[in-house]
Amino acid sequence: MVVGAFAIELDTVVVGSGPGGYVAAIRAAQLGQKVAIIERENIGGVCLNVGCIPSKALISAGHAYHNAQAGNEVFGVKSSGVELDFKRTQEWKNNEVVNTLTSGIEMLLKKNKVEIIRGEAYFNNDKELTVMGEGDDHQLYSFNHAIIATGSTPIQIPGFKFGGRVIDSTGALNLEEVPEKLVVIGGGVIGSELGMAYSNLGSEVTILEGSPQLLPTFEKDMVKVVEKKMKERGIETQTNAMAQEAVDNGDSVTVKYEVNGEAKEITADYVLVSVGRRPNTEEIGLEGLGVKMSDRGLVEVDNQGRTSVKNIFAIGDIVPGAALAHKASYEGKIAAEAIAGEPAAVDYKVMPSVAYTDPELASYGLTEKQAKEQGLDVHSAKFPLAGNGRALSLDQKEGFVRLVATKGDEVIVGAQMVGVNASDVMAELGLAIEAGMNAEDIALTIHGHPTLSESVMDTAEAILGMPIHM
Template identity: 45%
Template sequence: MAKSRKVVVIGAGPAGYVCAIRLAQLGQQVTVVEKDALGGTCLNVGCIPSKAMIAAGSLMDKIGKASALGLTVEGMSLDVEKLVSWKASVVAKLTGGVGILLKNHGCEVVYGAATIVDKNTVSVTGKDGKQTIQCDDIVIATGSVPLAIPGFEFGESVWSSTEALAPKALPKRLLVIGGGYIGLELGMMYRKLGSEVTVVEATAGALPGQDRDCVKVIERSMKKMKIDFIANAFAKGYEAKKKGLEVRIEVEGKSRVIECDQILCTVGRKPFSEGLGLDKVGLSTEKPGFIPVDDQMRTKVPNIYCIGDIAGQPMLAHKGSKEGLVAAAVIAGQNERYDVRCVPAVIFTAPEMASVGMLEDEAKSKGIEVVTGQFPFAASGRAMSLMETDGFVKIVADAKTDEVLGVHMVGPEVTELVAEAALAIEMGATTEDLARTIHAHPTLPEAMMEAAEAVHRMAVHIYQKPE
């Protein structure tokens, strides 16, 4: 066995803490430096708390529609303080669990801001002063922070996603700047909880970069929910008035004013490297702030690794965790590489949306002859029983080899269903493989099987005109 190495992991988010635990499992001596709370953005102010709040909004929405099932609920009300407290309890359980895991694996945790002094030294400034840690390897896992735009600096009137997940009260009128996944997840959540919501998006439609057929379903849903979605719109500034906030926007060259009580800015996130001391070891970032790495997560300094949001797109927790496992294995002397065919993306809108692998247009741009199959949830017995029949599963396949290239879905619980699609692509499965696999009935994953059959115009539960 290779000699145990001393490793400092800077950042304890889903990239950093996963890396630290795997390093310990592989016999390395690990120190984790965290400037805030274990679990990073994801567990504390991102993925987990947002999904907890979204679940509450979805439950309220379902209760409101329960009369269709013969269930009458009267006097339903929202206690915002209690909701936020419950959300915090979910977060506390998970972050506490991370702390126990690190302790049980023998990882030392040091709280404070880390600065790289040289390739074998990290300085940490915490509430008890400064300390210096010597090491053989350094793993940078500092994550990202919300991006502000000029004229909309974060504060009392302008929330980032962090403040939106801990409201003191429900805003009557919420203006969301940015129609990407964070903006739509939170905007739809607030609409379900009772706020009037307006979304302004700089591009021609919602969720730029996603499958347009899926996006159309989300855009229709926003219309049904009475969310005012304004495309090709740029937020220019705002003023506080007695009746609330007046936000100036520009839509296709024309000026317009929108009144609201709260602004939520969700135009993206930027990698965090402030104060890290990258220049001291000859490292620098590339636009928009990523540190270049190879497929073993090494930077150009051989014993310094970089994982998670700061290592490049996609800025997703599960991608960061995978990179953490790769870096840990390499440090421990294994010949591991970041070698994945796809990274799934899940969007907790209403309905949910999920995507993995190539878009249809992307595959065509690579010169691949493609064929697609689509199956609607309107034809799914399970979806009907859930009263959630909007959406579909769409499979993009190679017309010559039948290999699954991409799967894009919108509808009930598709954030769970996408796992089968990701496995299929990683294993090089064909649509025939999916179609021949028996799927339990009545379940939502049957839509995957039928979409695979639809590629060959053989779906049983929809009619496809013979070619």
């Protein structure tokens, strides 16, 4: 073993360069700290390399192929001889999307004078860590503060060991061919997104979900719109399905599962297991530090991201809450500012939840049910996209916008949308909730015409009892 004879001194060290880690490192550097970031694999972490970004690229490719292949009699567009070069699709995803972004992040880190250290970190105590590089090359570092942003890993369930034809989301994003048949275990956000993407690319897709509803974190009336589109696309879905075992047949895989006590099975080219993620908190020395963790391996933190060891912070997928890239980035900024002595604290009042299904789902703030459970006197109003000129011109009129507001003063406390470009349209409502605006503030804001965002204005008018377009 080759170990550095002396510890190299660091001010703030960030472990992990995903959307939590690299944002924390840059913000800490902006605040005058001498920062180093440690990464054992790829700059950008799971999100940029094998998660959020490449999955959206594959989803976009699926839309393009489906639309070109199907043509559209509504628009009068006819096409023939459409072929999919999936090798080129993967090259575009990896080289022109993922590599462009990850190299950009590395450039930003260097521009902000953040030192990039390659290797795997292990905490020896609350002031020192060892970075294990290639072979026996190890280096000791001392630090004043640390931000742990090591992310998460797909959960492997009994009977479905990853390998061969049993794949996780990373494997699904890097298939060399479009499978003729694909089984997806887990109908949450990742499973539904990738299932619909591969359906658009030509796969025969079956989604098995263990709970009574697909996309269980979203409201049922929103999910029904997506389920209808899945049915139209020929995607088979089964809820209350408990996966039992995957049998590798060599050139195929048979999935055995149970629904209401009845044994069933289905054979496909691949089975994608997407049932959640577990935090990467093992084997980095946290137990020896005395950092408090839950039974699930999540690190306990205060409202600044500080762990039970006062100079060590944790953010992102390894702390309680939803495993969302934008949550990690937000927490990274808070932790960096707290280390700098700023009066920063997390406020999850408006945490966006988005699914890039077809159509998209987006939810901000509270649902009507959640608001009432918190003792708020609220009501809601929905505006159908069928009444929006831009949605009609796009031939994507499925879905609606909903606002949840307090009765009397009409302060907006929640908003949901299912429909085309929901991920972008809803941003103004995130700002509205964060700023404590009421429905009149939205209704009196002039929205461009024709735009999808007009549906937000129309919903605000509806909740005020003065709708124009419905």
